[in-house]
Amino acid sequence: MKKDEFKTVCENRKARHDYFIHEIYEAGIELQGTEVKSLRAGKANLRDSYAEVRDGEVFIKHLHISPYEQGNIFNHEPLRRRRLLLHKREILKLFGKTREKGFTLVPLKIYFKKGRAKLELALASGKHNYDKRAALHEKSAQRDIERALKERTK
Numbered sequence: 001m002k003k004d005e006f007k008t009v010c011e012n013r014k015a016r017h018d019y020f021i022h023e024i025y026e027a028g029i030e031l032q033g034t035e036v037k038s039l040r041a042g043k044a045n046l047r048d049s050y051a052e053v054r055d056g057e058v059f060i061k062h063l064h065i066s067p068y069e070q071g072n073i074f075n076h077e078p079l080r081r082r083r084l085l086l087h088k089r090e091i092l093k094l095f096g097k098t099r100e101k102g103f104t105l106v107p108l109k110i111y112f113k114k115g116r117a118k119l120e121l122a123l124a125s126g127k128h129n130y131d132k133r134a135a136l137h138e139k140s141a142q143r144d145i146e147r148a149l150k151e152r153t154k
Helices: 013-018 033-040 088-099 129-153
Strands: 006-011 019-029 050-054 057-061 082-085 103-113 116-126
Touching: 013 019, 013 103, 013 116, 013 129, 019 088, 019 103, 033 103, 050 088, 057 088, 088 103, 088 116
Parallel strands: none
Antiparallel strands: 006 103, 019 082, 019 116, 050 057, 050 103, 057 082, 103 116
């Protein structure tokens, strides 16, 4: 893929720290005109956002897209509920999975692919504090190993 075809707008780095990621889906986002312009300017925040399946459709809540600066009275509401565009079989699968105990839908990142805004949606389950500590310990140990190998090759 060319560099122009894939532009990341924002990422939810904390999601991988707070959740075990089981499956990842790519979904389109139903946006208004000024929302697209704000996304292209990189004015979005995924923190505290989540998705839910309701009436056979998937919606994302608490996704903050800042109002477009050059927008007029037709500017959008920053925290409105937005519909995600997925195939029907994916929606049914997500509906069944989210009814299971402990599973939730967490957005990982928003990006543009071939000019269209896409959202990477993860089926995830929450981590406990001891899981988070273990992950941090593994990450620091791996960093120490890589640092030692790098120094040894010099």
